[in-house]
Amino acid sequence: MNTQIKSILLGAMLLGPVAAINAQTKASLWLTRADRSALFEQQKVPLIFKTGEAGGTTITVDDKQHYQPIDGFGFALTGGSAMHIIRMSADSRAALLKNLFAVTGNDIGISYLRLSIGASDLNEKVFSYDDMPKGQTDPTLKHFNLGPDKTDVIPVMKQILAINPAIKVLGSPWSPPAWMKTNNDTRGGRLKPDCYPVYAKYLVKYIQAMKANGINIDAITIQNEPLHPGNNPSLLMVAPDEADFIKNNLGPAFKAAGIKTKIIVYDHNADRPDYPISILNDPAARKYVDGSGFHLYGGDISALTDVHNAHPDKNIYFTEQMTVEPENQSTINIAWPVKSLIVGATRNWSRNVLEWNLAADSEYKPYTDRGGCPMCQGAVTIDKNEVKKNIAYYSIAHASKFVRPGSVRIASNNMDTLPNVAFKTPDGKKVLIVANTGDGALDFNIQYQGKVLAVKLDKGSVGTYIW
Numbered sequence: 001m002n003t004q005i006k007s008i009l010l011g012a013m014l015l016g017p018v019a020a021i022n023a024q025t026k027a028s029l030w031l032t033r034a035d036r037s038a039l040f041e042q043q044k045v046p047l048i049f050k051t052g053e054a055g056g057t058t059i060t061v062d063d064k065q066h067y068q069p070i071d072g073f074g075f076a077l078t079g080g081s082a083m084h085i086i087r088m089s090a091d092s093r094a095a096l097l098k099n100l101f102a103v104t105g106n107d108i109g110i111s112y113l114r115l116s117i118g119a120s121d122l123n124e125k126v127f128s129y130d131d132m133p134k135g136q137t138d139p140t141l142k143h144f145n146l147g148p149d150k151t152d153v154i155p156v157m158k159q160i161l162a163i164n165p166a167i168k169v170l171g172s173p174w175s176p177p178a179w180m181k182t183n184n185d186t187r188g189g190r191l192k193p194d195c196y197p198v199y200a201k202y203l204v205k206y207i208q209a210m211k212a213n214g215i216n217i218d219a220i221t222i223q224n225e226p227l228h229p230g231n232n233p234s235l236l237m238v239a240p241d242e243a244d245f246i247k248n249n250l251g252p253a254f255k256a257a258g259i260k261t262k263i264i265v266y267d268h269n270a271d272r273p274d275y276p277i278s279i280l281n282d283p284a285a286r287k288y289v290d291g292s293g294f295h296l297y298g299g300d301i302s303a304l305t306d307v308h309n310a311h312p313d314k315n316i317y318f319t320e321q322m323t324v325e326p327e328n329q330s331t332i333n334i335a336w337p338v339k340s341l342i343v344g345a346t347r348n349w350s351r352n353v354l355e356w357n358l359a360a361d362s363e364y365k366p367y368t369d370r371g372g373c374p375m376c377q378g379a380v381t382i383d384k385n386e387v388k389k390n391i392a393y394y395s396i397a398h399a400s401k402f403v404r405p406g407s408v409r410i411a412s413n414n415m416d417t418l419p420n421v422a423f424k425t426p427d428g429k430k431v432l433i434v435a436n437t438g439d440g441a442l443d444f445n446i447q448y449q450g451k452v453l454a455v456k457l458d459k460g461s462v463g464t465y466i467w
Helices: 003-023 079-086 090-101 153-163 193-212 239-257 274-280 303-310 335-347 391-400
Strands: 025-032 047-051 058-069 072-076 112-117 168-173 219-221 262-270 291-299 315-320 352-357 380-383 386-389 408-412 420-424 430-435 442-448 451-457 462-466
Touching: 025 391, 025 451, 058 420, 058 430, 072 391, 079 090, 079 153, 090 153, 090 380, 112 153, 112 352, 168 193, 168 315, 193 239, 239 262, 239 274, 262 274, 262 315, 274 303, 291 303, 291 335, 303 315, 335 352, 335 391, 335 420, 335 430, 352 391, 391 462, 451 462
Parallel strands: 058 442, 072 112, 072 352, 112 168, 168 219, 219 262, 262 291, 291 315, 315 352
Antiparallel strands: 025 047, 025 462, 047 451, 058 408, 380 386, 408 420, 420 430, 430 462, 442 451
């Protein structure tokens, strides 16, 4: 055998397995079925892309077209959520937090959290970090203290950070201290104009105090649901007031203190895109603003694109949505939150998706009086050491485990009955999330770089495909 033939055969032996691997693009599938026969479970049979033309219904993924980067997916770690978690036994708590925040095995890898600055409506009691007896004020913030957060939110956050030190944290206030408000009440009212400077310092102190506890606040919103003053706690803050507060107080206060925490405006429903646009139209305010935050209790998710188009240099965030299901139901309507939030928000430029509270008990407690939420089911239900996973858990899991921070949204053609969204991860993997909102099972193809994968989704099911 001559040297040239030997060389060719040796090359074939060495390259053959590699060539075979390269010729076959394998995909994995994590599936949730509407009948609960699979709840975010990896399917055992590998899927293989084949060379050829796609016929019939086809989702084409194109990673040459890039859109917004992704910061993460997760929930609000409300005071009530942290209260339930911290009361678990050490072993049960560790197991739950690993499942929520790690990425190994069946862990779902939550990568973004929202904290309330002071109490939200899902705390046992309303509080701020500088409460004063009625009739008294504290303009120097001498009495500022993280208070109740020290017993639950902060220790839980420290355990989470031990699992994922890079997790992003958004802070949102529900109300300033009552003495800063026109009605001297935790519910409703407006921020007194003469308290704008001290409230800016209050938010600076919050960020500094959390940092001293090892918790970096990546971003804050100015006010949770600023057009909903009927909650407890809450505050009415119309757009001109928010712009005024940012440009004349909070922005300069952050700059003076050397704080890099991002400022996100609005943090309310998609029915009022004019609110963030009006603030971003103000040159003196917009220079301090990173982007706009949205909920979806009103309006259409496409409003996020309206805001993006008006100010494409500013970011879009999805900061809250309560996702609940009836207790002990035999089916799970997983397609709705995936279509509306995971697909809907990211296809409309959002860098993240946050659903509402991470945990509650079986009675949806705690919540505040005079306006708290008695129907806010947690992503997990915690009763002592028992944990039940709910629809919010599964809907976020379909994105959070695989679409890691630093991923970028890529192109895919959307469909009415197969709403979908695609991403490219930092390590080069492609992730396609698909929901079947049609009237029956659907056969379709996934096409990528000239290869085709034939798949099927049952009615109401959601699949995450990774390759």
